[in-house]
Amino acid sequence: QVQLVESGGGLVQAGGSLRLSCAVSGVIASNYVMGWFRQAPGKEREFVAYISWSGDSEYNADSVKGRFTISRDLAKITVTLQMNSLKPEDTAVYYCAADPSGRGSSASGDYASWGQGTQVTVSS
Numbered sequence: 001q002v003q004l005v006e007s008g009g010g011l012v013q014a015g016g017s018l019r020l021s022c023a024v025s026g027v028i029a030s031n032y033v034m035g036w037f038r039q040a041p042g043k044e045r046e047f048v049a050y051i052s053w054s055g056d057s058e059y060n061a062d063s064v065k066g067r068f069t070i071s072r073d074l075a076k077i078t079v080t081l082q083m084n085s086l087k088p089e090d091t092a093v094y095y096c097a098a099d100p101s102g103r104g105s106s107a108s109g110d111y112a113s114w115g116q117g118t119q120v121t122v123s124s
Contacts, residue, residue, distance in 0.1 A: 001026050001027070001113065002024060002025070002026040002027065002028055002032075002098045002100075002112075002113040003024070003025045003026050003113070004022055004023070004024060004096045004097070004098060004113055004114065004115035005022070005023045005025075005096075005115055005116070006020060006021070006022050006023075006094065006095065006096050006115040006116065006117060006118040007020070007021050007022075007023070007118060008020040008021050008118060009093075009094060009118030009119045009120045010119075010120070010121070011121045011122075011123065012086055012120075012121070012122055012123070013122070013123050014086060014087055014088055014122055014123065014124050015085060015086065016086050016122070017082070017083060017084045017085075017086065018083045018086065018120060019080060019081070019082050019083070020036070020080065020081040020083065020094055020096075020118060020120070021078050021079075021080050022034070022036075022078060022079040022080070022081075022096030022115060023077070023078055024077045024078060024079065024098070025077070028053060028077075028098070029053070029100070030053055030054045031052070031053070031054070031100075031101075031102035032052070032053040032098055032099065032100055032102065033050050033051070033052050033053070033057075033098070033099040033101070033102060033103065033104050033105070034050060034051055034052075034053060034070075034072060034079040034096065034097070034098055034099075035047065035048070035049065035050035035051075035096070035097045035098075035099060035105075035106075035111055036048040036049050036050070036070060036079075036081045036094060036095070036096060036097070037094070037095045037097060037108055037111075038090075038092035038093065038094045038095065038120075039092055039093050039095070039117075040089075040091060040092040040093075043092075045095070045108050046061070046063075046092070047061050047106035047107070047108070048060070048061055048064055048068065048070075048081070048094070049061065049064065049068060049070040049081065050070065050099075050104055050105070050106070051070045051071065051072055051079065052102070052104060053072060053074075055072065057104050058070055059104065059106070061106070064083075064090075067083065067084050067085045067086075068081060068082065068083050068084070069081070069082040069084075070082075079096060081094070083120070086120075086122045087122060088122050088123065088124045089122075090120060090122050091120060091121050091122050092120060093117040093118065093119050093120075094117060094118050094119075094120050095114055095115055095116075095117045096114070096115040097111035097113060097114045097115070098111060098112060098113040098114075099111045099112065100112055
């Protein structure tokens with residue numbers, strides 16, 4: 001079983017940057033896909049980005065392309081979401097998730113393990 005702990009959220013002005021980190025522990029295979037999702041108040045959970053643990057595939061949602069970058073560090077066993085040019089509409093709780101199937105998916109139901117989330121607030 002995989003345990004995920006997010007950190008790095010906070011309050012930032014529009015146009016600013018934040019770096020979210022997801023610490024991964026437990027048994028993780030090279031075919032795992034690691035994803036970031038977010039959920040704003042009153043809205044459904046939304047896909048942000050995923051990357052394969054092997055690093056050979058990644059995908060970003062259209063809403064964050066060119067602004068957010070997902071990466072993973074095999075030595076530190078972490079997954080990072082670098083968020084630049086933040087907008088007020090990026091305000092949400094951000095969740096790290098793990099998909100053991102290796103398919104690479106934007107559907108939250110395909111992810112078996114979730115972190116507790118970290119709050120990101122972007123002021124205008």
